[in-house]
Amino acid sequence: MAASDVKLLGARPSPFVNRVQVALNLKSIDYEFIPQNLAEKSELLLKSNPVHKKVPVLIHGDQPISESLVIVHYVDEVWSGPPSLLPADPYDRATARFWAAYIDEKWSPLVRNLINATDEQSKAAAAEKVFEGLKLLEDAFVNSSKGKGFFGGEKLGFLDVVLGCYLGWVRAGEIITGLKILDETKTAALVGWAERFTSNKAVDGVIPEPEELVSFMKMQARAAAAADASSK
């Protein structure tokens, strides 16, 4: 598949974009990464995702696909050869999708709350909620991996990609809060999994270093404060 047939509109710091990158890497698909300036959205982005105007957008041939989980499913179905990203069994697929939805809708907002917490009390309360969620994910990992290294078993799969691409932000959160979020005394299995995920070839170079994400966050906060000040 020629690189020009597959384009990814994205932004490096986005874990949702990173998911698509890892999925394409796992399938050994060549693609053109077209970085987007989210403060000044391109014609191409607005045309390709008119409903949400967000990244990632995968453009395959001339067909755009939006929403990271929809795109990962699409990649798995179009390039259906090994490795499969989703499990073969429908019940295992349902379990993976359930946890993907939990991670996106429930757990990641908790991490955001923790990173944005302004005082020690709310930080501690937010941390407690994050750890509660991680305990659920630890159990999910143990059940899903069946003794192997990844949620997907022997190899990286859908749920590894979904959770794994948040690891940059989790590490950035640890720097910002001074707390250990992935803690081997609390969720040892996930700590081991995180190391295996980040050192996997398909992930290499995709997720920005935590320091880069911390700078990015600070830059965004400054931009938001400036916009706030200028609108007053």
Place this chain on the structure above:
Amino acid sequence: MEEVKLFGYWVSPFCRSVEIALKIKGIQYEYIEEDLTNKSPQLLQYNPVYKKIPVLLHNGKPIAESMVILEYIDETWKNNPILPKDPFEKARARFWANFVDQKCFPALWKTIWSTSEQYEQNKAEALERLKVLENELGGKRFFGGDSIGMVDIVANFIGFSFRTIQEALKLDVFTEDNFPKLWEWAENFVNCSPVKKCLPPQDKLIANFPPAYMGKTLVSSFQSRLQLPPPGGC
């Protein structure tokens, strides 16, 4: 032997989605109505993370979250598919199902719980969402084409319950004038045989959303009985 059970609640559109899919596939199932103020031990056991309905139990294995359940049903029982076969069309269907679920339903729901001060703003948001949907429907009979598919199923609230509640509360969000294509879709949708069998009784819906209701603060027990997001929570 297949054993299929559905733990549900009569008014929940998320449960209706699952039932419509089961009916489309002709799957025999046992329906268990939950009392959301007194949830059964089975529900708490089968959905410990959220403790919510719907939960589908297939041969003793529980699946929670309506969108996850719909995909499971389509992958397990291959007759009368609710998702297209082509990967791009399938991706489109999933995109629009997410849009209905995450953008349309909350916006419409907010209009129902609006105080009179909030109503115009909430209505404006709902109208915007419905407009996007109307454009997407275009000239198609259903979002799924000639027959109903996942997007139509997930939009069941728009098709039936919302119009009933809207009429009871004298709201003017989803009107035939504003959205002629969507209105026609709704008429066709509620007359589909699998859908007809699943709709909550109209008089019961109206009784639970009396006209005197709009703009009043919710009684918390009523709110939890409905197990649907409160005004601020959408």
